[in-house]
Amino acid sequence: MKANVSFIHKITATVMLAAMFSPLLNSGANAQMLAKTTAKPLTENQKILHVLNRLGFGVRDGDVERVKSIGITKYIEQQLNPASINDAVSEAKVKNLDVLNLSNEELFTKYPNQAAVLMAVAEKNGLQRRDLQGIRANNNANQEMKTGQMNNESVEKKANELSEADRQKYQRDAAELYAKYKLGRPQQITQQLNASRILRATYSEKQLQEVMVDFWTNHFNVFANKAATRWFLPEYDRDVIRPNALGNFKDLLTATAKSPAMLFYLDNFQSVSPNAPMGGNRRADNPNRPRNQANQNGPMNSQRREQLKKQYGLTDAELDARLKQNQQVQPKRMPRGINENYAREVMELHTLGVDGGYTQKDIQEVARALTGWTIIDARGYRRAFASLANGTEDARYARQARLLGLPEDAASGTFFFNARTHDKGEKVVLGQKINEGGIKDGEKVLDILVNHPATAKYIARKLAVKFVSDNPSEALVKNVAKAFHDSKGNIKTTLRALFTDKEFFAPENYRAKIKTPFEVMVSAIRTVGADTNGRQIQAMLAKMGEPLYGFQAPTGYPDTAEDWVNTGALLERLNFAVAFASNRIPGTKVNLKQFEGKDKAQILDRSIAAVLDGEISPNTRASLLKQIEQPLVEPKMETVADKTSDDENMAMMPNQGGGRNRQPPARLLAPSGNAEVFKVVGLILGTPEFQRQ
16 A cells, blocks of 8 residues: 555655756756846846845845845855854754864864774773674674675674673673763764754855855765765864865865874875884884774784783683684784775866876875874774773874874874875976975975966866856956966956856846755755754755765766756755745744735745745646646655664664764654645745756
8 A cells, every 4th residue: 555655645746747847857967048038138037036046045034125226246245255254043953953162182082983982892891802703793893804804604603602691791781882971973073063064054155155065065075975085074074175265276175184084084094104104113214094903013012912811801712712713813904005996086086087198107296295194093983982981092093193203292183294204205296396395295285286376267167057057168267377377376356257247147047957855955945934953854855865964976066967866856855845835854944924915826926936036937837727627636745764884883782872873763743734825935945947057
């Protein structure tokens, strides 16, 4: 029966989509074909609407009048200089999201990695860390095998060695740690950060700032669910993207290159020169290398043997047996050497573009120049474990810091240039010799990339696609690239050239861009004056295909119609519009009293005037008149999982640091409000006119 209902729902919704969205579905990938074809210049009101939709996330009640009172030019200048704008409402909305103000080290402590909790459990129970493999094997044997930590035979053996009583005891111990220290779950970090993005985009008066934060976040994309990356994202948003969103491109590029989020996501924190000295302590050469077990640096001295026997109550034979077993379950180490991931993406995606004229040899040379750019305590074990286990781990890392030449209080999760692992030889990038020495090698590379003509053109084209059309003219790109180059990457100057170009206000570009799901959601909230906490609504955003920080490839989410216009995607947008207008999304409240009227026709007219500024095609209006007489399609919602593929992000157990890092199940509320009104408003929010900006 459920299958039949689902089938009927899909058929009904598809018929509705065919009627309402045929202008989009039949137009192909070219967004300009979606625009109204008119040779008439834009009216003053249309120019204001265009600016509010392109430089911001949609039009609120009263916005047009406010812009008209000061003039379009002055409004644009205000948006280009957001420091002068009072943004108290937006800041009040996010003030209780604690992750926004915590350092990476503080995040590791309050929202610890599972491994840190497991190590603390080991300390409490007098276990060696290898003994915890049984707990982890019991929780997720397949994941252990996939990450190469144990083979199938070892997993089964270790899991069977622990009795059910032991496993329950260790789980209780972990639960006690979560309760005692009021620890949070790692997935809460991204949930709060995502909420802040939604709230700021919705309520901020600094609309262009928020649009550019969204733009650069995708340009310098980082995937939240890669191992420890999520712990670095609040700092990435707060200290890297936001301060530089309207600043200088070189500062922004340098900040991303040195950010732990990018270093971890694209693996540059592990990139070391193959010729780096190993010495007697390999962890001193690379602070992110897994700690050696006691018996792997040669024979154990008698003093250390006695310490271990006393600590764990073992005989010589029992200690030897444990050490032998420990050797058998050691994970395979990654080979030392240079990692080219970031070097490739910094040229292909961040600066020059895929046709920027670089070669594979250039990638190798850039990678060499960036060796030694790493992260202190990249997975956060140090500080988190110290807070849970009486400082034992902190003392170990203090000794390691001295070997590295670091201050003993060096913060976990911070950037560090390790001269010992840097390739000291001469490099040649794009024909230019680099022999600055140390960290300056990498900084010289970034300088070369920023000042290359291909970078100016690549960034100019991306900005033109973002703010003007999916297919900007070469003349526009050339004009904007010149502004970028002449200003040495000044982002405000570059945008000013874009907004003052005649192509920006060309009639064919008015309402020609398809909104991304994020833009659809935020503009819907702003347009009807809804209130949201930014949390549960994230599940709807994920359903529409754009979970924030959820794009796995380094390209980031796309910004053209061909990537978003298809029947399945439009169905999810319609689902969102109906659920939103009918007050079915928890944590989001919609009051549609302003749209009420004496009959359906008046409700429709008022809604079109408010939501679409009265601009609607005859075909869409005729379709709406038919649809408001039909039963409203029931929006569907499923649980949206915050999936992760890395065992390090797996929590200890459900409800105690929790299962597989899932968001709470997304449940729609019962509809509330005037049914005739929310039907009309929901359908209008789903129209092609509202889906464009």
